Amino acid sequence: MHRPHPAEAEVAEELAAVRPALLSRYAAELPGARAAVLSRLWRALTHEPLPWITGRDPGRDGLTLRLRDGRRLHGPAPDPYATAAYVTVVRLDDVDYDHPARLMTDLAVPHCVDFAAELGHSVASLALSRAGQPGPADHPEEWPAVDWEWEQRIVDGHPYHPNCRSRPGFSVAEQLAYGPEHRSPVELGMLPVRAGECLVTGVWPDELRDGERLLLPVHPWQAVHVLKRTCEEKITAHPLMSLRTLAVPGGPHVKTALSARLTSSVRDISVYSIGLSATLSSFAESLAARTDGLLHVTRTLGAATADSPDLATVLRESPQTYASTERGERVVPVAALATTALPESPAWLADFTRLTLTVGLRLLELGVALEAHGQNLLVVLSATGAPLRLVYRDLADIRVSPARLARRGIPVPDLSGRIVTDDVVTLRRKLFGSLVAGALAGTAGSRAALRGALETAVSDLPRTPDLVALVEEPLPTKALTLMRMSPGMPGDQWAMLPNPLRGQAR
Template sequence: MHRVTVRPPSADAYAAAPLLNCLLREVARPMPEPGVHRLPSGRLLRVRGERRPTEPELVGGPGVESAGGSRPDRPAGPASDPAPAHPLDHPALVRLVAEELRLHTGLDNPGLPAEMLDSREVVAAVLAARVDAAAPEDPYRRSEQCLVTGHPYHPAPKARGGGPAAAWLPYAPEAYAAFPLTLLGVREDLVVEEGDVSALDALGEAPPGYRLLPAHPWQLGLLGETETLRRAFDEKRLIRLGTTTPDAWPTAAIRTVYSPARDLFLKFSLDVRITNDIRRLWAHDLRKLRRTDEAAARALPGVWLSDRGYRTAAFAFEELAVLVRDGFGGLGATPLLAAGLTEGFDGSPLAATPDPGGWWTAYLRAVVPPALTAFAEGVVLEAHAQNTLIAVDSDGTPVRALYRDAEGVKLLTDVDRPAGWERLVYTLVVNHLAETAAALAEHHPGFAPWPAVREEFARHDLPEARALLSAPTLPGKTNLLLRWTGADGADARYLPLPNPLASP
């Protein structure tokens, strides 16, 4: 019997998919021919695939060579072929995107194309590392460390600041990393902390007059021999105390690690731009942490993973900050990262379920009510797929959602209600449920996921939820334009997308 060999996606394919998603959503117009889109320049771009488009090619028209370099060496098509295709590799796609954005916005941004190229190089390094690495046995860890594509609507979701792979690969979740944390001692009179951080003192032993402060080794490497740290070490305000045992492993968030032995999450500063922001624990976020976390915990009992406190050094407040997050306690079920379900990993119940309708209904019953209840109580979750965990039973059926990350939470006392609702709809429906629904339909052809979503929202006596069922559009965040125009990472901008929740 002839066996068909399915080749795994290449680094180009992984890197092209989210970039194409951004380009097609934000600046292109679909044409009648399936997969063909008109760009601002008038050029026609054809892609294959819908959820993760790939194989981009320019179809006829002027200006093909300017984006893709010289025409590929390929046989000429039949004389009657009106639209010869010119495939674009990843560098050519990046050049094309930059040209189209200059036309569309009138602005230039030479830094973003470099990030796009870096994102592709990160994917290539990760794929090479995974060849010889064994996938984790723990399904929760597999779900956190499977995101080779990453954010499906970001132009450079895997960029790591342009540094050499040797600097970041030992700490990359996508490469199944696990590593010890560096233990520092901070002189007691220079410790700044708030909330319950007692778990940090169990990581090791500090000498008299010092308090323990774990540090991410990549962050210490990035800080290097800065004058602040060098003087702190020289003056014994900061000392090295070895490393933790056993290892912790990085979650999908990269700078957040999980210690299974202690059932503890720790979140660090990381002076690298990842997606839209430099991932530092900023002072203004830390200072409002307790208020935000306490509000989320009140609104989401049993569903919220509390960011219970932070500790840092007064002389390096943001650089050395560490945030302590609750573990799972006696969950009695297997947590899985929602974003991992859409990306796909070995053993994913989304793909394996024999009953996609029942599985999806259980998923929605776990995810939607807490987010809407929290909103009704004045708490706006950042309910995107990377901040949501789904606990499943032994059959893989969802039984509970867990939400995390107080840094992304907004309170309706601080933002107006329409803006808060727009943010929740984007993170919960567009970023999260739409992606999960598309993945489920892809794995179970013929399954229609949106009627169940409409039914779930209709169950809730919330004016905004009822209005959503007749709204013509949903807000889609414009990450490509946001980055190209140099907007602040937290300054979300949206464009209208067709609303699949709307009544037929």
């Protein structure tokens, strides 16, 4: 208990060299970071279909997991929708564990070694992220004035992923320089590439051209570690919560390739997604027009790749385009709502839930399932904080049903590949898993709060087959830990959570 983990010691050693003033705060944040990651891991262990867990036995003092080899793992009664760090210790047979990486190592299950290393990095990086935050006296009471400041408020990363802050391959100096929560501007390199060697969709701006060459914005980490290139020309931008997407002051949001494993995935940009970007953008814009003004979709202005997922860029308009500054409106990423006082109001949470479900279910009925998690989904708030309408960004992982579109008389766009499906389960999982088990649950922060908001909201919605499935069936969520521990199985895997409106998952 409380022994420094090697990843924690490694970060401390690097921090002593590059930012020694943060060392004491970093050490003070480690216990809370361990509990935050352990709580996320406990959620996964208690609900995901991990093959080495054979049973789950609730008791008056918590929950006991039966492992395939006969051991028992005991911890508190789980709340799959909780965002607070409520798990500080779990017991494996007769041994207590307060560190998720050590627990995973001693579980000694298939593929645990790499995952345990990532958990160690997640704890250390989370403590570093928390240590770098301003104190209460330095934190202004006013709401942020620019879009990237909202994104930089999100310190803890994904509210449910145990690898919420895992950044393998990033030194401490690079985390401080590029992590949005550390609030440093980033110099994007401009890499010249012959236009004839690029796939371009949309309109590539003149200011990013040099004669017959395109200037592709490149993240500095990518330039050094992957491309092994230096860029003489640069532009200053501010990292958003995804780290690889940055806001250019007065300009677009720039999504860059970043071939590092952050949380779950390697963050490159596929040639496939570049090829579909213009078609998807135009289609989404026309579909948003069918929501009576409740939804805007940020337009893809241009996208380009030098025929490589490691060298590609997408330019999107800023979500701030859809707020009226004259009326005092602001656009807030849903993941940042937890940094405000708004979700503490049950009435506000119910109004927000009603708005998001109205839009999400309407689009699903038409034939599009949004991946509406807290990073992709933003809300336009009035000057008084009332939720008015939504903004959605990043269309790369939506799902489109040609059959549903055809039933509604909507022209089917020229799309192909994984984005196209008529499978009802796939469509519902995409929306419900991201919006309800993700954005709404993360904003509510507990099963009780989520249940109250859903009960109020669904009573006002049309009782479509999709709504019936939402209120009566177990709630899907991505099995993020199972996915990280199944290296030979690409694609999404799922867990079924107890429906907050009903009893336990069937």
